[in-house]
Amino acid sequence: MPDLTPWETLKRTLLLDRSPWMRIFEDDVRLPDGRVIEGYLRLETSGYVMIVPVRPDAHIGLVRSYKRGVDGVDIQPPAGILEQGEDPLEAAKRELKEELGCVATTWYELGEVVLSGNYFAGYAHFFLATGCREIAEPDSGDLEEQEVVWLPLEEARRSWSEGGFRQVGAVAALGLAFQKIDKVGLE
Amino acid sequence: MPDLTPWETLKRTLLLDRSPWMRIFEDDVRLPDGRVIEGYLRLETSGYVMIVPVRPDAHIGLVRSYKRGVDGVDIQPPAGILEQGEDPLEAAKRELKEELGCVATTWYELGEVVLSGNYFAGYAHFFLATGCREIAEPDSGDLEEQEVVWLPLEEARRSWSEGGFRQVGAVAALGLAFQKIDKVGLE
Numbered sequence: 001m002p003d004l005t006p007w008e009t010l011k012r013t014l015l016l017d018r019s020p021w022m023r024i025f026e027d028d029v030r031l032p033d034g035r036v037i038e039g040y041l042r043l044e045t046s047g048y049v050m051i052v053p054v055r056p057d058a059h060i061g062l063v064r065s066y067k068r069g070v071d072g073v074d075i076q077p078p079a080g081i082l083e084q085g086e087d088p089l090e091a092a093k094r095e096l097k098e099e100l101g102c103v104a105t106t107w108y109e110l111g112e113v114v115l116s117g118n119y120f121a122g123y124a125h126f127f128l129a130t131g132c133r134e135i136a137e138p139d140s141g142d143l144e145e146q147e148v149v150w151l152p153l154e155e156a157r158r159s160w161s162e163g164g165f166r167q168v169g170a171v172a173a174l175g176l177a178f179q180k181i182d183k184v185g186l187e
Numbered sequence: 188m189p190d191l192t193p194w195e196t197l198k199r200t201l202l203l204d205r206s207p208w209m210r211i212f213e214d215d216v217r218l219p220d221g222r223v224i225e226g227y228l229r230l231e232t233s234g235y236v237m238i239v240p241v242r243p244d245a246h247i248g249l250v251r252s253y254k255r256g257v258d259g260v261d262i263q264p265p266a267g268i269l270e271q272g273e274d275p276l277e278a279a280k281r282e283l284k285e286e287l288g289c290v291a292t293t294w295y296e297l298g299e300v301v302l303s304g305n306y307f308a309g310y311a312h313f314f315l316a317t318g319c320r321e322i323a324e325p326d327s328g329d330l331e332e333q334e335v336v337w338l339p340l341e342e343a344r345r346s347w348s349e350g351g352f353r354q355v356g357a358v359a360a361l362g363l364a365f366q367k368i369d370k371v372g373l374e
Contacts, residue, residue: 002332004253004260016202016211022228022306024203024211029255031330040255041209043230066191068216068227069307073191076304111350113358115303117263119209120256124355143218145189161366163298168311171300172355175362179348 005032012042020046020084045122047115049092050079050169052177053102053132058153058186061100061132065146067167075149076170077177080142088112088125096129100148101138105131105187110176115169126173128180131187153181192219199229207233207271232309234302236279237266237356239364240289240319245340245373248287248319252333254354262336263357264364267329275299275312283316287335288325292318292374297363302356313360315367318374340368 008030016024025042053061060077067074080095082088089107096102108128115121138148151159159165160174195217203211212229240248247264254261267282269275276294283289295315302308325335338346346352347361 002252002334004251004332004334006253006259007255018226018228032253032332037330039205041205042255064191065189066193066219067304068194068229069301069304071307072193074304079304111358113353113355114256115355116308117254117256117261117266117354117356120258121303121308143224145191145219147189147191161363161370166300167304168300168302168355168359169304171298172359172362175359175366176348179362183348 003032007031010036041119043116043119043121045115046084047082047122047124048079048169049082049088049095049125049127050077050173051092051096051127051129052077052110052173053096053100053104053129054153054181054186055132055150056186059150060153060156061102062149062151062156063099063146064149065142065144067144070166074166076165076167077173079169082125089127092125092127092129096132097136099138099140099146100132101134101136102129102132103135104129108180108184110173110180113172124169124172126176128177130181130184190219194218197223228306230303230306230308232302233271234269234309234311235266235356236269236275236282236312236314237264237360238279238283238314238316239264239297239360240283240287240291240316241340241368241373242319242337243373246337247340247343248289249336249338249343250286250333251336252329252331254331257353261353263352263354264360266356269312276314279312279314279316283319284323286325286327286333287319288321288323289316289319290322291316295367295371297360297367300359311356311359313363315364317368317371
């Protein structure tokens, strides 16, 4: 049987502090077999929330914007950095309001994942929001200018399955949301 | 209409070189509206491949191991760092052989995504491998000891939908793979 004992942290050193965006550490760790690895990286961010919003007429709300990490314009569900100490569901409601000008009837938690299995990099919290309706003009306040797009559910699903979304978080959130919509419906 | 013009990179500075694992840069950038942002972070890694392997008897191959980023034992599809200049499909075949001792009949590319929409962080390349059969003992060569688990397809899908996978890449790859299996079958 393999030994799945957690690695032991011998020392943690802060290499770069770019709070509130990111802190980068290096750890010296001892593996279960006794080997010591020096300088194993650890990234800490405050993480983000991502919301898949659906209207009763089976349209999904997305935003198009220039994304630095994609090196181009990309389309994705609304998302935002989690502020210090903020509850993820409250942050999700805030982002939906800011980015799409929407409120939702029902919120489903789709899960919480780490952004790197090796380096941590913070958590992403995924939500499905059904019964969405637009009550205000979007005003994201982000560095990126963005355009709101409401896509028919089946068109969004086809695009998802064909590589139309280029960020790992968007692909993960949409997959979970489509599965959840199949189960709970649109209301 | 929002202005989705790409940001202009004015200067890029290497902050931390941990090749071949990671290089961290900061960029000074100019936004479409003329504002200049200094020190926008950029992470570069060589990325990884992740494979969802399925046997003809409708079992999915997964590995359990201690994952530093999860801070505990996690289960995920087999995956591995892409080596310098390596073709992603070749890397995927190598990882499937190393981690599960398997070869597959048919390979499907499920897509390629960036690991951070803001900071890049490298690409993940996802594959579905059907018709898998075990031809050797696994020998991953990774720092983490690991245990191979073959889960019934429907059990893996239920676990995926209930938050049983804790890394964003695993959730993304499995969602795409389940959808693809529904379409192409198991052979």
